[in-house]
Amino acid sequence: xxxxxxxxxxxxxxxxxxxxxxxxxxxxxxxxxxxxxxxxxxxxxxxxxxxxxxxxxxxxxxxxxxxxxxxxxxxxxxxxxxxxxxxxxxxxxxxxxxxxxxxxxxxxxxxxxxxxxxxxxxxxxxxxxxxxxxxxxxxxxxxxxxxxxxxxxxxxxxxxxxxxxxxxxxxxxxxxxxxxxxxxxxxxxxxxxxxxxxxxxxxxxxxxxxxxxxxxxxxxxxxxxxxxxxxxxxxxxxxxxxxxxxxxxxxxxxxxxxxxxxxxxxxxxxxxxxxxxxxxxxxxxxxxxxxxxxxxxxxxxxxxxxxxxxxxxxxxxxxxxxxxxxxxxxxxxxxxxxxxxxxxxxxxxxxxxxxxxxxxxxxxxxxxxxxxxxxxxxxxxxxxxxxxxxxxxxxxxxxxx
Amino acid sequence: xxxxxxxxxxxxxxxxxxxxxxxxxxxxxxxxxxxxxxxxxxxxxxxxxxxxxxxxxxxxxxxxxxxxxxxxxxxxxxxxxxxxxxxxxxxxxxxxxxxxxxxxxxxxxxxxxxxxxxxxxxxxxxxxxxxxxxxxxxxxxxxxxxxxxxxxxxxxxxxxxxxxxxxxxxxxxxxxxxxxxxxxxxxxxxxxxxxxxxxxxxxxxxxxxxxxxxxxxxxxxxxxxxxxxxxxxxxxxxxxxxxxxxxxxxxxxxxxxxxxxxxxxxxxxxxxxxxxxxxxxxxxxxxxxxxxxxxxxxxxxxxxxxxxxxxxxxxxxxxxxxxxxxxxxxxxxxxxxxxxxxxxxxxxxxxxxxxxxxxxxxxxxxxxxxxxxxxxxxxxxxxxxxxxxxxxxxxxxxxxx
Numbered sequence: 187x188x189x190x191x192x193x194x195x196x197x198x199x200x201x202x203x204x205x206x207x208x209x210x211x212x213x214x215x216x217x218x219x220x221x222x223x224x225x226x227x228x229x230x231x232x233x234x235x236x237x238x239x240x241x242x243x244x245x246x247x248x249x250x251x252x253x254x255x256x257x258x259x260x261x262x263x264x265x266x267x268x269x270x271x272x273x274x275x276x277x278x279x280x281x282x283x284x285x286x287x288x289x290x291x292x293x294x295x296x297x298x299x300x301x302x303x304x305x306x307x308x309x310x311x312x313x314x315x316x317x318x319x320x321x322x323x324x325x326x327x328x329x330x331x332x333x334x335x336x337x338x339x340x341x342x343x344x345x346x347x348x349x350x351x352x353x354x355x356x357x358x359x360x361x362x363x364x365x366x367x368x369x370x371x372x373x374x375x376x377x378x379x380x381x382x383x384x385x386x387x388x389x390x391x392x393x394x395x396x397x398x399x400x401x402x403x404x405x406x407x408x409x410x411x412x413x414x415x416x417x418x419x420x421x422x423x424x425x426x427x428x429x430x431x432x433x434x435x436x437x438x439x440x441x442x443x444x445x446x447x448x449x450x451x452x453x454x455x456x457x458x459x460x461x462x463x464x465x466x467x468x469x470x471x472x473x474x475x476x477x478x479x480x481x482x483x484x485x486x487x488x489x490x491x492x493x494x495x496x497x498x499x500x501x502x503x504x505x506x507x508x509x510x511x512x513x514x515x516x517x518x519x520x521x522x523x524x525x526x527x528x529x530x531x532x533x534x535x536x537x538x539x540x541x542x543x544x545x546x547x548x549x550x551x552x553x554x555x556x557x558x559x560x561x562x563x564x565x566x567x568x569x570x571x572x573x574x575x576x577x578x579x580x581x582x583x584x585x586x587x
Numbered sequence: 588x589x590x591x592x593x594x595x596x597x598x599x600x601x602x603x604x605x606x607x608x609x610x611x612x613x614x615x616x617x618x619x620x621x622x623x624x625x626x627x628x629x630x631x632x633x634x635x636x637x638x639x640x641x642x643x644x645x646x647x648x649x650x651x652x653x654x655x656x657x658x659x660x661x662x663x664x665x666x667x668x669x670x671x672x673x674x675x676x677x678x679x680x681x682x683x684x685x686x687x688x689x690x691x692x693x694x695x696x697x698x699x700x701x702x703x704x705x706x707x708x709x710x711x712x713x714x715x716x717x718x719x720x721x722x723x724x725x726x727x728x729x730x731x732x733x734x735x736x737x738x739x740x741x742x743x744x745x746x747x748x749x750x751x752x753x754x755x756x757x758x759x760x761x762x763x764x765x766x767x768x769x770x771x772x773x774x775x776x777x778x779x780x781x782x783x784x785x786x787x788x789x790x791x792x793x794x795x796x797x798x799x800x801x802x803x804x805x806x807x808x809x810x811x812x813x814x815x816x817x818x819x820x821x822x823x824x825x826x827x828x829x830x831x832x833x834x835x836x837x838x839x840x841x842x843x844x845x846x847x848x849x850x851x852x853x854x855x856x857x858x859x860x861x862x863x864x865x866x867x868x869x870x871x872x873x874x875x876x877x878x879x880x881x882x883x884x885x886x887x888x889x890x891x892x893x894x895x896x897x898x899x900x901x902x903x904x905x906x907x908x909x910x911x912x913x914x915x916x917x918x919x920x921x922x923x924x925x926x927x928x929x930x931x932x933x934x935x936x937x938x939x940x941x942x943x944x945x946x947x948x949x950x951x952x953x954x955x956x957x958x959x960x961x962x963x964x965x966x967x968x969x970x971x972x973x974x975x976x977x978x979x980x981x982x983x984x985x986x987x988x
Contacts, residue, residue: 225823225888227885227886228886232821233823233885233886233888234821234822234823234888235821235822236756236822290755290756294752294754294755295752295755296751296752296755296756297750297751297752298752349698350697350698351695351696351697351698351699353695354691354695354696354697355637355691355697420633420635420636421635421636421637422626422634422635422959484628484634485628485629485634485954485955485956486953486954486956487626487634487635487954487956487959489890489891489894489945489953490890490891491953491954492953492954493890544890546947546948546949547947547953548947548951550949552887552890552892552893552948553886553887553888553892553893554886555886555887555888558823558888
């Protein structure tokens with residue numbers, strides 16, 4: 187990659203607005219019932235006619251944020267308006283106000299996962315971005331109200347029934363504080379009047395993350411531990427590391443560092459998390475961030491433990507570029523470049539657009555589909571968006587030199 | 588494989604009693620708390636200290652059936668007694684009598700999956716085999732009572748909450764009638780006084796299977812359909828074929844044919860199911876039965892769709908050998924031989940015993956572990972047991988010729 191930051195910034199921006207988003211507008215967007223299909227085959231034809239609730243909120247965040255920060259294209263607004271209507275009309279259970287996980291194409295409930303709050307968190311960031319992009323303050327208020335509801339659900343004993351019996355197998359997970367961090371950051375941008383309380387809330391999340399999940403004694407970010415912080419090394423779930431997930435968390439923290447005038451402690455925290463999880467997550471034999479690793483190096487148990495998924499690569503791109511922009515350390519730029527090359531050589535579908543999502547460990551394609559209930563317009567366009575902005579900033583610095 | 592049936596029968600029997608069962612007795616059996624660990628690494632060291640409830644029942648079936656039909660080894664009885672005590676003392680929820688899915692090593696509940704009845708069906712076949720092996724009629728009665736409870740759970744609306752909303756996305760699955768067929772067959776052996784009612788019950792299951800899941804118009808056994816039989820081809824789950832599962836079902840039906848004095852209609856049904864699903868399930872490029880196929884040939888969606896798991900190979904061994912023994916058609920024997928070779932060349936761990944469980948599509952190893960919550964002492968020892976018996980029968984016929 188002997189490109190200037192500016193030319194690469196343009197390349198990433200073009201991938202976002204001329205390749206990835208158009209793929210979803212053409213094939214995923216549903217002008218008949220509203221909202222977005224995500225179960226799409228390689229050519230965009232529909233594999234699954236049900237719709238993911240996660241992705242109505244996530245797509246809303248992506249299209250609204252692109253409109254807000256990259257390009258004010260009218261077609262993006264049309265998609266956003268449709269997603270908002272679909273979410274409000276069809277994705278909430280009127281009985282308890284909780285959100286579904288999967289609905290039919292015309293919005294009838296199919297699956298509700300009452301143990302998780304992720305449908306809600308993705309709707310919150312979607313509403314927040316929609317509010318900012320189109321000056322609709324009422325959606326910032328709706329996002330804030332939904333956020334309060336999520337917090338209440340998390341705090342009310344018995345409301346979210348955990349999969350594991352909390353008396354006999356109690357645990358704390360990294361996933362919840364990590365996703366709340368991103369949610370609160372997005373919400374804060376849309377709700378200046380709640381800036382202080384949300385920043386204070388984020389302080390609490392950072393404390394939880396550093397107390398329980400960032401483990402200097404093993405140089406690891408763990409996904410779960412006992413409520414007192416003990417590592418649960420007798421259990422597969424207790425040893426399971428998810429490098430892409432931890433690296434995603436690392437850049438949420440670097441983003442917070444940037445928000446707080448390049449807070450050196452948070453830069454140190456975020457880059458340390460990245461360093462550890464890059465070391466264990468990057469596959470030195472075949473390239474790519476591997477899905478799972480075992481904290482004690484024991485055999486993997488999830489069937490897909492050694493696969494290469496699209497999203498951990500996206501998170502590694504963002505985290506390394508952000509670490510470089512915050513520290514100037516060349517290693518991060520080198521890592522960004524090798525992830526960029528790995529993505530181009532494997533994931534990018536040069537013929538039909540967008541990315542493949544699922545490779546075997548050795549880099550052979552597992553399935554050519556473009557989307558399902560877990561892959562849709564989120565990690566890839568977010569990566570192109572965040573990286574194009576970082577590259578643009580770096581380009582400006584480069585020109586000054 | 589230029590071996591006589593007799594020498595192969597001995598080889599399969601030796602694998603069962605001198606390799607696979609000793610591996611689990613040495614590494615899985617827990618003399619301290621009773622019961623069986625199944626989360627074992629390649630060398631038998633413990634990966635997961637919780638215990639699978641499925642496998643307490645399944646292991647009981649395997650050890651008791653081996654004692655009953657293969658070899659009366661005292662150590663097998665000790666394992667059975669311990670499994671029975673562990674199941675009765677720890678695996679039932681005293682509140683509603685339903686069974687857990689996962690418990691701690693000392694038997695405290697960790698996960699209860701209230702939507703499924705598989706913990707119960709495996710306990711039923713375990714109790715039934717235990718009753719027959721050791722002349723304990725009270726366990727046949729317990730098995731029968733638990734079976735009635737399962738049927739009641741399945742019939743009582745609202746007791747088992749399905750994952751999919753049955754109003755907006757109603758479906759029927761092959762899994763339940765298929766597992767009930769095997770459960771009723773095992774129970775019938777232990778409860779001669781219920782022979783007639785269980786045979787009649789099996790008639791109903793066979794009718795359900797042929798009406799809904801065996802589809803001559805596509806030459807496929809499907810895993811689910813709408814309640815009126817319509818194929819749900821707009822949905823990933825509606826198109827998803829599981830050849831190993833359908834092939835397992837095919838030999839349950841062939842077994843029923845044998846029980847009914849070689850009923851020609853049931854032989855035809857079982858072998859037809861095998862033929863179709865072998866055609867679509869056997870990987871002509873790399874060998875092995877593949878995990879999933881799409882009924883319309885669209886892209887796979889589950890991450891592990893193209894992997895080679897241990898158990899579909901086991902089911903293909905049994906089904907092909909049983910089809911050969913019932914029909915004399917050489918093709919089935921050829922298929923049995925190529926599965927046998929694939930198993931030996933990939934799955935068998937010649938150094939440390941037992942089988943690996945998880946290979947990539949191309950036959951490279953994904954993980955060397957020997958067990959987890961889904962792999963334990965069941966499919967592999969059952970395959971060696973059933974096949975050694977079939978091979979012995981074939982050996983007797985061969986000697987007569």
